[in-house]
Amino acid sequence: MTSITAELDRQLQADVNTMARITTEMGWVTHRQQAQRLKSFDLTVPQFMTMRALAQIGQACTMSELAEAALQVSATITGIINRLEERDLVERLLNPADRRSFRVSLTSTGLNLLDEIAQQKRSRLQTYMSHLPTTKRQELLGLLNDYLQAMQTELEETD
Amino acid sequence: MTSITAELDRQLQADVNTMARITTEMGWVTHRQQAQRLKSFDLTVPQFMTMRALAQIGQACTMSELAEAALQVSATITGIINRLEERDLVERLLNPADRRSFRVSLTSTGLNLLDEIAQQKRSRLQTYMSHLPTTKRQELLGLLNDYLQAMQTELEETD
DNA sequence: TATTGTTATACTCTATAACTATA
DNA sequence: TATAGTTATAGAGTATAACAATA
Numbered sequence: 169m170t171s172i173t174a175e176l177d178r179q180l181q182a183d184v185n186t187m188a189r190i191t192t193e194m195g196w197v198t199h200r201q202q203a204q205r206l207k208s209f210d211l212t213v214p215q216f217m218t219m220r221a222l223a224q225i226g227q228a229c230t231m232s233e234l235a236e237a238a239l240q241v242s243a244t245i246t247g248i249i250n251r252l253e254e255r256d257l258v259e260r261l262l263n264p265a266d267r268r269s270f271r272v273s274l275t276s277t278g279l280n281l282l283d284e285i286a287q288q289k290r291s292r293l294q295t296y297m298s299h300l301p302t303t304k305r306q307e308l309l310g311l312l313n314d315y316l317q318a319m320q321t322e323l324e325e326t327d
Numbered sequence: 328m329t330s331i332t333a334e335l336d337r338q339l340q341a342d343v344n345t346m347a348r349i350t351t352e353m354g355w356v357t358h359r360q361q362a363q364r365l366k367s368f369d370l371t372v373p374q375f376m377t378m379r380a381l382a383q384i385g386q387a388c389t390m391s392e393l394a395e396a397a398l399q400v401s402a403t404i405t406g407i408i409n410r411l412e413e414r415d416l417v418e419r420l421l422n423p424a425d426r427r428s429f430r431v432s433l434t435s436t437g438l439n440l441l442d443e444i445a446q447q448k449r450s451r452l453q454t455y456m457s458h459l460p461t462t463k464r465q466e467l468l469g470l471l472n473d474y475l476q477a478m479q480t481e482l483e484e485t486d
Numbered sequence: 487t488a489t490t491g492t493t494a495t496a497c498t499c500t501a502t503a504a505c506t507a508t509a
Numbered sequence: 510t511a512t513a514g515t516t517a518t519a520g521a522g523t524a525t526a527a528c529a530a531t532a
Contacts, residue, residue: 187452371522
Protein backbone atom coordinates (compact mmCIF):
# COMPACT_ATOMS: atom_id res chain seq x y z
CA MET A 169 0.00 0.00 0.00
CA THR A 170 1.30 3.45 -0.91
CA SER A 171 1.67 6.21 1.64
CA ILE A 172 -0.38 9.38 1.52
CA THR A 173 2.77 11.37 0.88
CA ALA A 174 3.65 9.31 -2.18
CA GLU A 175 0.10 9.70 -3.42
CA LEU A 176 0.29 13.48 -3.06
CA ASP A 177 3.64 13.59 -4.82
CA ARG A 178 2.29 11.61 -7.73
CA GLN A 179 -0.67 13.97 -7.95
CA LEU A 180 1.65 16.98 -7.89
CA GLN A 181 3.73 15.46 -10.69
CA ALA A 182 0.65 14.92 -12.80
CA ASP A 183 -0.55 18.47 -12.15
CA VAL A 184 2.85 19.91 -13.01
CA ASN A 185 2.83 18.01 -16.31
CA THR A 186 -0.62 19.28 -17.16
CA MET A 187 0.28 22.82 -16.18
CA ALA A 188 3.44 22.70 -18.32
CA ARG A 189 1.42 21.60 -21.33
CA ILE A 190 -1.35 24.15 -20.83
CA THR A 191 0.85 27.18 -20.24
CA THR A 192 3.14 26.40 -23.18
CA GLU A 193 0.19 25.92 -25.48
CA MET A 194 -1.74 28.89 -24.14
CA GLY A 195 1.19 31.22 -24.69
CA TRP A 196 1.44 30.27 -28.34
CA VAL A 197 -2.30 30.18 -29.06
CA THR A 198 -2.71 33.57 -27.38
CA HIS A 199 0.15 35.02 -29.39
CA ARG A 200 -1.11 33.76 -32.74
CA GLN A 201 -4.68 34.72 -31.98
CA GLN A 202 -3.68 38.23 -30.97
CA ALA A 203 -1.60 38.61 -34.11
CA GLN A 204 -4.58 37.57 -36.20
CA ARG A 205 -6.96 39.97 -34.48
CA LEU A 206 -4.56 42.92 -34.51
CA LYS A 207 -4.05 42.46 -38.24
CA SER A 208 -7.48 43.94 -38.87
CA PHE A 209 -6.24 47.11 -37.14
CA ASP A 210 -2.99 46.95 -39.15
CA LEU A 211 -0.97 46.46 -35.95
CA THR A 212 1.57 43.82 -34.94
CA VAL A 213 1.72 42.29 -31.47
CA PRO A 214 4.90 44.18 -30.46
CA GLN A 215 3.39 47.46 -31.74
CA PHE A 216 0.23 46.85 -29.71
CA MET A 217 2.14 45.87 -26.57
CA THR A 218 4.27 49.00 -26.90
CA MET A 219 1.18 51.21 -27.18
CA ARG A 220 -0.31 49.38 -24.23
CA ALA A 221 2.81 49.96 -22.16
CA LEU A 222 2.59 53.67 -23.00
CA ALA A 223 -1.03 53.79 -21.89
CA GLN A 224 -0.24 51.97 -18.68
CA ILE A 225 2.59 54.32 -17.76
CA GLY A 226 -0.01 57.00 -18.25
CA GLN A 227 2.27 59.93 -18.84
CA ALA A 228 4.96 60.67 -21.36
CA CYS A 229 8.06 58.59 -20.66
CA THR A 230 11.54 58.19 -22.07
CA MET A 231 12.50 55.64 -24.72
CA SER A 232 14.47 53.70 -22.11
CA GLU A 233 11.55 53.51 -19.70
CA LEU A 234 9.28 52.41 -22.52
CA ALA A 235 11.73 49.73 -23.65
CA GLU A 236 11.80 48.28 -20.17
CA ALA A 237 8.02 48.33 -19.79
CA ALA A 238 7.54 46.69 -23.19
CA LEU A 239 10.15 44.02 -22.44
CA GLN A 240 12.35 45.15 -25.32
CA VAL A 241 15.85 46.54 -25.85
CA SER A 242 16.03 50.18 -26.86
CA ALA A 243 17.16 49.54 -30.45
CA THR A 244 14.00 47.52 -31.06
CA ILE A 245 11.79 50.20 -29.53
CA THR A 246 13.32 52.82 -31.83
CA GLY A 247 12.06 50.90 -34.87
CA ILE A 248 8.62 50.21 -33.42
CA ILE A 249 8.13 53.84 -32.37
CA ASN A 250 9.28 55.03 -35.81
CA ARG A 251 6.55 53.00 -37.49
CA LEU A 252 3.87 54.04 -34.99
CA GLU A 253 4.90 57.68 -35.27
CA GLU A 254 4.55 57.62 -39.06
CA ARG A 255 0.92 56.68 -38.52
CA ASP A 256 0.37 59.36 -35.88
CA LEU A 257 -0.40 56.82 -33.19
CA VAL A 258 2.41 58.03 -30.91
CA GLU A 259 4.62 61.10 -30.78
CA ARG A 260 8.12 62.03 -29.65
CA LEU A 261 8.21 65.33 -27.76
CA LEU A 262 11.37 67.27 -27.07
CA ASN A 263 12.53 67.12 -23.49
CA PRO A 264 13.90 70.55 -22.53
CA ALA A 265 15.42 69.15 -19.36
CA ASP A 266 17.69 66.73 -21.24
CA ARG A 267 18.29 67.17 -24.93
CA ARG A 268 19.53 63.61 -25.33
CA SER A 269 16.12 62.12 -24.63
CA PHE A 270 12.46 62.40 -25.66
CA ARG A 271 9.13 62.23 -23.94
CA VAL A 272 7.11 59.60 -25.83
CA SER A 273 3.34 59.47 -25.61
CA LEU A 274 0.20 58.21 -27.32
CA THR A 275 -1.64 60.64 -29.57
CA SER A 276 -5.42 60.89 -29.21
CA THR A 277 -5.68 58.75 -32.36
CA GLY A 278 -3.50 56.14 -30.71
CA LEU A 279 -5.51 56.22 -27.50
CA ASN A 280 -8.76 55.84 -29.42
CA LEU A 281 -7.43 52.87 -31.35
CA LEU A 282 -6.30 51.25 -28.11
CA ASP A 283 -9.75 51.78 -26.60
CA GLU A 284 -11.43 50.26 -29.62
CA ILE A 285 -9.25 47.15 -29.42
CA ALA A 286 -9.79 46.82 -25.67
CA GLN A 287 -13.55 47.14 -26.12
CA GLN A 288 -13.54 44.37 -28.71
CA LYS A 289 -11.58 42.13 -26.38
CA ARG A 290 -13.97 42.79 -23.51
CA SER A 291 -16.93 41.85 -25.69
CA ARG A 292 -15.38 38.51 -26.55
CA LEU A 293 -14.45 37.76 -22.94
CA GLN A 294 -17.88 38.68 -21.65
CA THR A 295 -19.44 35.82 -23.58
CA TYR A 296 -16.98 33.36 -22.07
CA MET A 297 -17.02 34.71 -18.53
CA SER A 298 -20.76 35.10 -18.13
CA HIS A 299 -20.95 31.31 -18.28
CA LEU A 300 -18.83 30.98 -15.13
CA PRO A 301 -20.36 31.34 -11.65
CA THR A 302 -19.11 34.42 -9.79
CA THR A 303 -17.04 32.50 -7.28
CA LYS A 304 -15.27 30.48 -9.96
CA ARG A 305 -14.57 33.64 -11.94
CA GLN A 306 -12.93 35.36 -9.04
CA GLU A 307 -10.94 32.32 -8.06
CA LEU A 308 -9.66 32.03 -11.63
CA LEU A 309 -8.70 35.70 -11.66
CA GLY A 310 -6.90 35.46 -8.35
CA LEU A 311 -4.87 32.43 -9.40
CA LEU A 312 -4.06 33.88 -12.81
CA ASN A 313 -2.94 37.09 -11.22
CA ASP A 314 -0.64 35.22 -8.84
CA TYR A 315 0.79 33.23 -11.71
CA LEU A 316 1.35 36.34 -13.82
CA GLN A 317 3.17 38.03 -10.98
CA ALA A 318 5.32 34.96 -10.42
CA MET A 319 6.26 35.05 -14.12
CA GLN A 320 7.06 38.74 -14.09
CA THR A 321 9.23 38.39 -11.01
CA GLU A 322 11.12 35.55 -12.66
CA LEU A 323 11.67 37.62 -15.81
CA GLU A 324 13.20 40.43 -13.78
CA GLU A 325 15.49 38.04 -11.93
CA THR A 326 17.00 36.65 -15.12
CA ASP A 327 17.73 40.13 -16.47
CA MET B 328 -30.90 50.72 -3.50
CA THR B 329 -29.42 48.76 -6.40
CA SER B 330 -30.87 45.44 -7.50
CA ILE B 331 -28.97 42.20 -7.14
CA THR B 332 -28.91 41.86 -10.91
CA ALA B 333 -27.25 45.24 -11.37
CA GLU B 334 -24.75 44.33 -8.70
CA LEU B 335 -23.89 41.08 -10.49
CA ASP B 336 -23.57 42.88 -13.81
CA ARG B 337 -21.20 45.38 -12.32
CA GLN B 338 -19.15 42.57 -10.85
CA LEU B 339 -19.06 40.79 -14.20
CA GLN B 340 -17.87 43.99 -15.89
CA ALA B 341 -15.08 44.37 -13.37
CA ASP B 342 -14.05 40.74 -13.78
CA VAL B 343 -14.08 41.04 -17.56
CA ASN B 344 -11.80 44.08 -17.36
CA THR B 345 -9.40 42.28 -15.07
CA MET B 346 -9.43 39.19 -17.24
CA ALA B 347 -8.76 41.28 -20.36
CA ARG B 348 -5.75 42.87 -18.72
CA ILE B 349 -4.35 39.64 -17.32
CA THR B 350 -4.68 37.56 -20.48
CA THR B 351 -3.19 40.26 -22.70
CA GLU B 352 -0.28 40.73 -20.36
CA MET B 353 0.23 37.03 -19.73
CA GLY B 354 0.39 36.28 -23.45
CA TRP B 355 3.19 38.79 -23.95
CA VAL B 356 5.14 37.97 -20.80
CA THR B 357 4.93 34.26 -21.60
CA HIS B 358 6.11 34.85 -25.14
CA ARG B 359 9.09 36.98 -24.14
CA GLN B 360 10.03 34.69 -21.30
CA GLN B 361 9.90 31.63 -23.52
CA ALA B 362 12.03 33.37 -26.13
CA GLN B 363 14.59 34.18 -23.47
CA ARG B 364 14.72 30.64 -22.11
CA LEU B 365 14.82 28.97 -25.53
CA LYS B 366 17.75 31.15 -26.52
CA SER B 367 20.02 29.07 -24.30
CA PHE B 368 19.07 26.07 -26.47
CA ASP B 369 19.61 28.15 -29.61
CA LEU B 370 15.92 27.80 -30.52
CA THR B 371 13.27 30.40 -31.36
CA VAL B 372 9.67 30.19 -30.12
CA PRO B 373 8.25 29.21 -33.54
CA GLN B 374 10.96 26.56 -33.94
CA PHE B 375 10.14 25.13 -30.51
CA MET B 376 6.39 25.18 -31.13
CA THR B 377 6.91 23.41 -34.45
CA MET B 378 8.98 20.68 -32.80
CA ARG B 379 6.37 20.41 -30.09
CA ALA B 380 3.60 20.04 -32.67
CA LEU B 381 5.60 17.23 -34.30
CA ALA B 382 5.99 15.46 -30.96
CA GLN B 383 2.31 15.82 -30.20
CA ILE B 384 1.23 14.39 -33.55
CA GLY B 385 3.46 11.50 -32.57
CA GLN B 386 4.10 10.08 -36.00
CA ALA B 387 5.55 11.45 -39.21
CA CYS B 388 3.15 13.90 -40.83
CA THR B 389 2.98 16.02 -43.97
CA MET B 390 4.13 19.63 -44.17
CA SER B 391 0.50 20.74 -44.49
CA GLU B 392 -0.59 18.85 -41.39
CA LEU B 393 2.34 20.27 -39.48
CA ALA B 394 1.59 23.82 -40.63
CA GLU B 395 -1.96 23.51 -39.35
CA ALA B 396 -0.87 22.05 -36.01
CA ALA B 397 1.75 24.76 -35.51
CA LEU B 398 -0.73 27.53 -36.43
CA GLN B 399 1.34 28.58 -39.44
CA VAL B 400 0.98 28.80 -43.21
CA SER B 401 2.97 26.29 -45.22
CA ALA B 402 5.47 28.79 -46.63
CA THR B 403 6.52 29.70 -43.10
CA ILE B 404 6.86 26.05 -42.07
CA THR B 405 9.16 25.40 -45.04
CA GLY B 406 11.65 27.93 -43.67
CA ILE B 407 11.41 26.71 -40.08
CA ILE B 408 11.84 23.06 -41.07
CA ASN B 409 14.81 23.97 -43.28
CA ARG B 410 16.61 25.50 -40.32
CA LEU B 411 15.73 22.64 -37.96
CA GLU B 412 16.76 20.06 -40.54
CA GLU B 413 20.19 21.66 -40.96
CA ARG B 414 20.74 21.02 -37.26
CA ASP B 415 19.47 17.43 -37.46
CA LEU B 416 16.59 18.12 -35.11
CA VAL B 417 13.97 17.04 -37.66
CA GLU B 418 14.04 15.13 -40.94
CA ARG B 419 12.07 15.01 -44.19
CA LEU B 420 11.44 11.44 -45.37
CA LEU B 421 10.28 10.58 -48.87
CA ASN B 422 6.68 9.50 -49.10
CA PRO B 423 6.43 6.67 -51.63
CA ALA B 424 2.65 6.94 -51.67
CA ASP B 425 2.68 10.56 -52.93
CA ARG B 426 5.84 11.99 -54.41
CA ARG B 427 4.60 15.56 -53.98
CA SER B 428 4.79 15.37 -50.19
CA PHE B 429 7.12 14.36 -47.36
CA ARG B 430 6.79 12.67 -44.01
CA VAL B 431 8.33 15.02 -41.47
CA SER B 432 9.45 13.79 -38.07
CA LEU B 433 11.69 14.56 -35.11
CA THR B 434 15.11 12.92 -35.02
CA SER B 435 16.24 11.31 -31.76
CA THR B 436 18.40 14.41 -31.20
CA GLY B 437 15.33 16.58 -31.60
CA LEU B 438 13.29 14.43 -29.26
CA ASN B 439 16.01 14.53 -26.62
CA LEU B 440 16.28 18.29 -26.83
CA LEU B 441 12.52 18.60 -26.45
CA ASP B 442 12.62 16.36 -23.38
CA GLU B 443 15.38 18.42 -21.83
CA ILE B 444 13.41 21.63 -22.31
CA ALA B 445 10.24 20.06 -20.93
CA GLN B 446 12.09 18.79 -17.89
CA GLN B 447 13.47 22.25 -17.17
CA LYS B 448 9.98 23.72 -17.41
CA ARG B 449 8.56 21.12 -15.05
CA SER B 450 11.25 21.91 -12.47
CA ARG B 451 10.36 25.58 -12.52
CA LEU B 452 6.62 24.92 -12.29
CA GLN B 453 7.03 22.46 -9.45
CA THR B 454 8.32 25.20 -7.17
CA TYR B 455 5.32 27.36 -7.94
CA MET B 456 2.69 24.65 -7.81
CA SER B 457 3.83 22.92 -4.64
CA HIS B 458 2.79 26.09 -2.79
CA LEU B 459 -0.84 25.64 -3.88
CA PRO B 460 -3.19 23.27 -2.02
CA THR B 461 -4.25 20.28 -4.12
CA THR B 462 -7.83 21.43 -4.57
CA LYS B 463 -6.80 24.88 -5.75
CA ARG B 464 -4.29 23.38 -8.16
CA GLN B 465 -6.86 21.18 -9.79
CA GLU B 466 -9.42 23.92 -9.98
CA LEU B 467 -6.89 26.18 -11.66
CA LEU B 468 -5.99 23.46 -14.16
CA GLY B 469 -9.64 22.80 -14.95
CA LEU B 470 -10.41 26.45 -15.56
CA LEU B 471 -7.26 27.02 -17.60
CA ASN B 472 -8.01 24.00 -19.71
CA ASP B 473 -11.53 25.24 -20.41
CA TYR B 474 -10.18 28.64 -21.34
CA LEU B 475 -7.54 27.18 -23.64
CA GLN B 476 -10.14 25.10 -25.42
CA ALA B 477 -12.40 28.12 -25.82
CA MET B 478 -9.48 29.99 -27.41
CA GLN B 479 -8.61 27.15 -29.74
CA THR B 480 -12.19 26.78 -30.86
CA GLU B 481 -12.35 30.49 -31.58
CA LEU B 482 -9.12 30.34 -33.62
CA GLU B 483 -10.55 27.59 -35.79
CA GLU B 484 -13.77 29.49 -36.36
CA THR B 485 -11.99 32.56 -37.71
CA ASP B 486 -9.97 30.48 -40.19
C1' DT C 487 -7.28 20.38 -63.26
C1' DA C 488 -6.26 20.19 -58.43
C1' DT C 489 -2.93 19.55 -54.76
C1' DT C 490 1.73 19.66 -52.27
C1' DG C 491 5.35 22.09 -51.22
C1' DT C 492 8.90 25.61 -52.42
C1' DT C 493 10.50 30.08 -54.00
C1' DA C 494 10.16 35.08 -54.52
C1' DT C 495 9.08 39.24 -52.31
C1' DA C 496 8.42 42.64 -48.95
C1' DC C 497 8.18 43.86 -44.34
C1' DT C 498 8.61 43.47 -39.19
C1' DC C 499 10.97 42.04 -35.16
C1' DT C 500 15.09 40.95 -32.68
C1' DA C 501 19.77 41.48 -30.49
C1' DT C 502 24.51 43.13 -30.60
C1' DA C 503 27.79 46.43 -31.55
C1' DA C 504 29.22 50.79 -33.19
C1' DC C 505 28.14 55.50 -33.22
C1' DT C 506 26.37 60.53 -32.26
C1' DA C 507 24.96 64.02 -29.34
C1' DT C 508 24.49 65.61 -24.91
C1' DA C 509 25.39 65.64 -19.82
C1' DT D 510 33.64 59.89 -18.94
C1' DA D 511 28.91 58.30 -18.83
C1' DT D 512 24.25 58.23 -20.66
C1' DA D 513 20.21 58.46 -24.22
C1' DG D 514 19.02 57.18 -28.31
C1' DT D 515 19.87 55.88 -33.19
C1' DT D 516 22.06 53.37 -36.93
C1' DA D 517 24.27 49.35 -38.96
C1' DT D 518 24.11 44.63 -39.48
C1' DA D 519 22.60 39.99 -39.70
C1' DG D 520 19.18 36.75 -39.17
C1' DA D 521 14.42 34.88 -38.19
C1' DG D 522 9.46 34.95 -38.81
C1' DT D 523 5.35 36.27 -41.41
C1' DA D 524 1.87 36.39 -45.29
C1' DT D 525 0.78 36.62 -50.17
C1' DA D 526 1.45 35.34 -54.69
C1' DA D 527 3.72 32.88 -58.26
C1' DC D 528 5.65 28.57 -59.41
C1' DA D 529 7.13 23.48 -60.15
C1' DA D 530 6.20 18.73 -59.73
C1' DT D 531 2.96 15.29 -59.14
C1' DA D 532 -1.77 13.31 -58.79
